[in-house]
Amino acid sequence: MATSWGSIFQDEKQLEELARQAIDRALAEGVLLRSAQNPSSSDVVTYAPFTLFPSLVPAALLEQAYAVQMDFNMLVDAVSQNPTFLEQTLSSTIKKDDFTARLFDIYKQVLKEGIAQTVFLGLNRSDYMFQCSADGSTALKQIEINTISASFAGLASRTPAVHRHVLNVLKKTKEAAKILANNPSKGLALGIAKAWELYGSANAVVLLIAQEKERNVFDQRAIENELLDRNIHVIRRRFEDVSERGSLDQNRRFFMDGQEVAVVYFRDGYMPSQYNAQNWEARLLLERSCAAKCPDIATQLAGTKKVQQELSRVGLLETLLPGQPEAVARLRATFAGLYSLDMGEEGDQAIAEALAAPSHFVLKPQREGGGNNLYGEEMVQALEQLKDSEERASYILMEKIEPEPFGNCLLRPGSPARVVQCISELGIFGVYVRQGTTLVMNKHVGHLLRTKAIEHADGGVAAGVAVLDNPYPV
Numbered sequence: 001m002a003t004s005w006g007s008i009f010q011d012e013k014q015l016e017e018l019a020r021q022a023i024d025r026a027l028a029e030g031v032l033l034r035s036a037q038n039p040s041s042s043d044v045v046t047y048a049p050f051t052l053f054p055s056l057v058p059a060a061l062l063e064q065a066y067a068v069q070m071d072f073n074m075l076v077d078a079v080s081q082n083p084t085f086l087e088q089t090l091s092s093t094i095k096k097d098d099f100t101a102r103l104f105d106i107y108k109q110v111l112k113e114g115i116a117q118t119v120f121l122g123l124n125r126s127d128y129m130f131q132c133s134a135d136g137s138t139a140l141k142q143i144e145i146n147t148i149s150a151s152f153a154g155l156a157s158r159t160p161a162v163h164r165h166v167l168n169v170l171k172k173t174k175e176a177a178k179i180l181a182n183n184p185s186k187g188l189a190l191g192i193a194k195a196w197e198l199y200g201s202a203n204a205v206v207l208l209i210a211q212e213k214e215r216n217v218f219d220q221r222a223i224e225n226e227l228l229d230r231n232i233h234v235i236r237r238r239f240e241d242v243s244e245r246g247s248l249d250q251n252r253r254f255f256m257d258g259q260e261v262a263v264v265y266f267r268d269g270y271m272p273s274q275y276n277a278q279n280w281e282a283r284l285l286l287e288r289s290c291a292a293k294c295p296d297i298a299t300q301l302a303g304t305k306k307v308q309q310e311l312s313r314v315g316l317l318e319t320l321l322p323g324q325p326e327a328v329a330r331l332r333a334t335f336a337g338l339y340s341l342d343m344g345e346e347g348d349q350a351i352a353e354a355l356a357a358p359s360h361f362v363l364k365p366q367r368e369g370g371g372n373n374l375y376g377e378e379m380v381q382a383l384e385q386l387k388d389s390e391e392r393a394s395y396i397l398m399e400k401i402e403p404e405p406f407g408n409c410l411l412r413p414g415s416p417a418r419v420v421q422c423i424s425e426l427g428i429f430g431v432y433v434r435q436g437t438t439l440v441m442n443k444h445v446g447h448l449l450r451t452k453a454i455e456h457a458d459g460g461v462a463a464g465v466a467v468l469d470n471p472y473p474v
Helices: 006-010 012-029 059-080 083-090 098-113 161-168 175-177 184-199 216-229 238-247 277-288 297-302 305-310 317-318 325-333 345-356 374-385 390-394
Strands: 032-034 045-047 055-057 119-132 138-146 205-209 234-237 247-248 254-255 259-266 292-294 338-340 361-365 395-400 406-409 419-435 437-454 468-469 471-473
Touching: 006 012, 006 406, 012 161, 012 406, 032 098, 032 216, 032 297, 055 406, 055 419, 055 437, 059 083, 059 119, 059 138, 059 297, 059 305, 059 325, 059 419, 059 471, 083 098, 083 297, 098 277, 098 297, 119 338, 138 216, 138 305, 161 175, 175 338, 184 259, 184 292, 184 390, 184 419, 184 437, 205 238, 205 254, 216 234, 234 317, 238 254, 238 277, 238 374, 247 277, 259 345, 292 419, 305 338, 305 395, 317 325, 338 345, 345 361, 345 390, 345 395, 361 374, 374 390, 374 468, 390 395, 406 437, 406 468
Parallel strands: 055 471, 119 292, 205 234, 205 259, 259 292
Antiparallel strands: 032 045, 119 138, 119 419, 247 254, 254 259, 338 395, 361 395, 406 419, 419 437, 437 468
16 A cells, blocks of 8 residues: 655655654653653653554455454453353463463352452453455454553544644645544543443542553553543552552452442553562452452453464354354454464364464464564474473464555654554454443444554564554545
């Protein structure tokens, strides 16, 4: 897809001047991160890396991604309510993946005691790439769905103004008007507000579980501020605080520093390195409470790579979403090839195929947070080591999506503005709220486009590889 700003790429002086203007506008709009040197303080901030220009995205694929989001919301919710499916699906993984096993232990404990929570809140983001075929046609293919701490709704709400500014500076006012309005932070806040309201205690607060060192605090503050505008108060605490000063009353209501908590919103707790013994205790305490957790432990498990792989099996969607053939068709159209590495013939065959054609596959562990996947020679080495070991069951294989690269200019603090070949990943934010068995809210609330140079195989914005972007629909 040729860009309408390709001609500017040749003019280095103009690029540098545009970059200066764009960076100043990004700082003014609040597209911010704390500094890497001092991630616990907002005394020194920098702009979050972003593209100088919006990237071209096929309008039909953008529409398709939006159209399927409510189906994905329903699917995640259905999986989270199906203990049999979760147990069968994760049985081999939990034998060899300690992190998934610890989450699953909490899940089993809560099921045994009886789930106290009656209001369920899902804030997720489904991520896609645009598969480019030999004939030049493009198709939307899901990379993953994030069911815990799906980030960048706040910053993505602030970047459209930056790209409009750049195009207006270039006197491209018609093009500037085509950049879509986008406010996912407001949408996520609506979901939290609904769950808070259904909890039914006017004095209760929202508890945001935050990391001690959080560069991406402004992204989170955007959601907090939307809630405060609705007179819903948010308190930020760490797992350690919960463990030291959190408690349950006899009705399993959760109190933090004496304040009743209606909703727990996790922006921590998605990687093994974020837990010690104290943090695991805190997670169990929160899970046992009647507060609405975002996500509850079952929904976090529903977002694992192993579940994603199992959902692609023939006939499974029909079982989980009975009587909804249109939803099933929309979902299945976005699935890339996904392969189990469980011990046995099926897993052996998948490994043999990946070793024979390594450039067509990605090896994925059960991890969130970017930077964990293995490609090419690294994948071959890992598969050679794993192929006779039961540890292979803690991974899945996925068909490698091959988007068509394009030129853009990635702006990062301390780096010169230069045009590089890039690929993009599109995320759609989804929100749902369920009370008992009734779905009371199910919507898509905005998008996130992240773009990275093609030399980087893996990693998101927080992992320091991709940068924030906006889709320019064509």
